[in-house]
Amino acid sequence: MTQEKSLVEIRWHGRGGQGAVTTTEMLARAAIAEGKYAQAFPSFGPERRGAPVQAFNRVDSKKPVRIRADITEPDYVVVLDPSLLDKVNVTSGLKKGGYVIVNTRKSAGGIKSEFKIDYPVATVNASKIAREVLGVNIVNTTMLGAVIKITNVIDKKSINEPIELRFGKIADRNIKAMETGYEQVAV
Amino acid sequence: MATRIGVEVSIAVADAVKLCNPDVIAAYPITPQTHIVEHLAELVANGELDAEYIPVESEHSAMSACLGSAATGARTFTATASQGLALMNEVVYVASAMRLPVIMAVANRSLSAPLSIWCDHSDMMSVRDTGWIQIITENGQQAVDNTIISFRVGEDPQVLLPVMVHLDGFNLTHVVEPIMIPDQAEVDKYLPKNRFPLPLNPDKPVAMGGFAAPAIFMETKWAQEVNIQNSKKVILQAWDEFNKIFGRKYEPIEKYQSDGAKTLILTVGSSGETASVAVDELKKEGMDVGQVRIRLWRPFPFEELREAVKGADVLIVMDRAISFGGPGGPIASEVKAALYNQAKKPNVVNYVISLGGRDTTVSDFKNIIKQGVGIAEKGSKNEYEIYGVRG
Amino acid sequence: MAKSENEMTWKDVEIGCIVTEPGGAKAYESGTWRSQRPTYNFNKCIKCGLCSLYCPEGCIDKNKDGYFEADLFYCKGCGVCARECWTKVITMVEEVE
Numbered sequence: 001m002t003q004e005k006s007l008v009e010i011r012w013h014g015r016g017g018q019g020a021v022t023t024t025e026m027l028a029r030a031a032i033a034e035g036k037y038a039q040a041f042p043s044f045g046p047e048r049r050g051a052p053v054q055a056f057n058r059v060d061s062k063k064p065v066r067i068r069a070d071i072t073e074p075d076y077v078v079v080l081d082p083s084l085l086d087k088v089n090v091t092s093g094l095k096k097g098g099y100v101i102v103n104t105r106k107s108a109g110g111i112k113s114e115f116k117i118d119y120p121v122a123t124v125n126a127s128k129i130a131r132e133v134l135g136v137n138i139v140n141t142t143m144l145g146a147v148i149k150i151t152n153v154i155d156k157k158s159i160n161e162p163i164e165l166r167f168g169k170i171a172d173r174n175i176k177a178m179e180t181g182y183e184q185v186a187v
Numbered sequence: 188m189a190t191r192i193g194v195e196v197s198i199a200v201a202d203a204v205k206l207c208n209p210d211v212i213a214a215y216p217i218t219p220q221t222h223i224v225e226h227l228a229e230l231v232a233n234g235e236l237d238a239e240y241i242p243v244e245s246e247h248s249a250m251s252a253c254l255g256s257a258a259t260g261a262r263t264f265t266a267t268a269s270q271g272l273a274l275m276n277e278v279v280y281v282a283s284a285m286r287l288p289v290i291m292a293v294a295n296r297s298l299s300a301p302l303s304i305w306c307d308h309s310d311m312m313s314v315r316d317t318g319w320i321q322i323i324t325e326n327g328q329q330a331v332d333n334t335i336i337s338f339r340v341g342e343d344p345q346v347l348l349p350v351m352v353h354l355d356g357f358n359l360t361h362v363v364e365p366i367m368i369p370d371q372a373e374v375d376k377y378l379p380k381n382r383f384p385l386p387l388n389p390d391k392p393v394a395m396g397g398f399a400a401p402a403i404f405m406e407t408k409w410a411q412e413v414n415i416q417n418s419k420k421v422i423l424q425a426w427d428e429f430n431k432i433f434g435r436k437y438e439p440i441e442k443y444q445s446d447g448a449k450t451l452i453l454t455v456g457s458s459g460e461t462a463s464v465a466v467d468e469l470k471k472e473g474m475d476v477g478q479v480r481i482r483l484w485r486p487f488p489f490e491e492l493r494e495a496v497k498g499a500d501v502l503i504v505m506d507r508a509i510s511f512g513g514p515g516g517p518i519a520s521e522v523k524a525a526l527y528n529q530a531k532k533p534n535v536v537n538y539v540i541s542l543g544g545r546d547t548t549v550s551d552f553k554n555i556i557k558q559g560v561g562i563a564e565k566g567s568k569n570e571y572e573i574y575g576v577r578g
Numbered sequence: 579m580a581k582s583e584n585e586m587t588w589k590d591v592e593i594g595c596i597v598t599e600p601g602g603a604k605a606y607e608s609g610t611w612r613s614q615r616p617t618y619n620f621n622k623c624i625k626c627g628l629c630s631l632y633c634p635e636g637c638i639d640k641n642k643d644g645y646f647e648a649d650l651f652y653c654k655g656c657g658v659c660a661r662e663c664w665t666k667v668i669t670m671v672e673e674v675e
Binding site for chain 2 (some may be wrong): 024025028029030031032033037038039040041042044045046064065066067068069070072162
């Protein structure tokens, strides 16, 4: 069983255009750069701005990732957009004790009772952080910080290079957003 | 030194093409292949790759341009999928019969209708009789490696055939994963220059693409058949040499936990890795099961297949395409044909799975293997089984 | 080509059926197709060369006296030259009476 445990599966829920796919790619690159094995892929198909979408990460600290199916029984679920909570069953298949990491201004307790979520919930007001740090409500890098903190699948420093590669001139602000998300996520 | 990076498989395949220093790329974008040729166009536009990029107006033109290019002795690459492969079909036949070593990545995708951009193997199976060498890959690394290998095989003076490298659309093309990108010096060492023996050349004119009367046509076709049969030994050498330089081994039939196993699952393409996890789990539960995978589809590896499955009682064959009104999946019908005259052969059970991008999970594969063994014992009225269809 | 296509084996087939020796068409006697033959009354010929331009076989050229005349090795006897000639120099006659 300890061998099986090395695989961590994360399912991201967002809307087309919110950067869920980009974020999973950065997380996978960071894990691979650490020498781990990782996958990132979108829910395959045409891209539609605003439509609920999923993106997936598998990170394995020990062995190559062999499973090539969508993640139906994740260890963690990430919700980029709080308006998805009453439209999509985000906890579908979530393993027992698996975390739901939500972008919301509400408290974890509030989210749990409002949406009847019987799992640990971690919250961060990523929209507020993104508006303050980036000037726009694009929360993917902020949520990435929260995900790194809760899942611990990579070292926080490892994400800087993928962010720099992806964002170029605006990388510094995105790294700041990521770090703020990392600090402010609350369980 | 090779570098290990996290990269989308399509981008890595394009980078592998760049390492092979092609002269001409003629291609038309189509999902899920687009990222490959898009990145190549970018590399050419940025001056990072010194090649002619011909943005043709259709796949038929893409392959036609590739023929002209390869005929001059230029190293030539294209990529396509699904309807694109269907549209270029008539020229696909011409490439192999004229012995022009065009290298083509095919991002496997279902054929219409209904319209689907997702993965299955109906496009790959639609061209199995076109005379191309077909290599089927299972993960990003294999797609990268076999792209490089294909140039060496196809352009080998003993072979001179076009080669398709199949990688599953989306399931591979759109996944970011760790890939060893080979070093340029190592690729240069591995891949000799393209020396097409009779290129179009104004100083030494030749004529290509003539017609053949009944008196000679059969001889030309038999020459073509003997040639692709003989290409296998060059493919084996090329894989062997690749292993020596890069340390990754490929075989026509690849085995996983299969030695001595009484039940075998045979897979093709990216779902094979998922299936291997199911094999591990079933073994843990005490089942005597192993896996074989087809890496080389054309020329078909008869001997290796027979050798790999000869000890098994049950062989469960996965297909991602239907031969409508026919004997089930194309893989199974060829596997059965290969085994028919053998004195000892496993009972073959065929499942058609994962059409049009339908996911097949680890637990699906476990179900299939268990059900397959049951069908082998009890028999079935069906020519083949289809997995996961509702109702 | 050493062997005719009726004698070649599959081993004799060149890579991709490429024709490596030029002149295959030049060596071919298309004149064997002919059932009628052009005959000439050069007294009427004004050396305009129109027959040579119209000849689908491209086999009409100037002879040593500067008159235009078909090369019977290639001439298929179609009669286009006779029809197009302004001054009626050319008459088609049967090869076999």
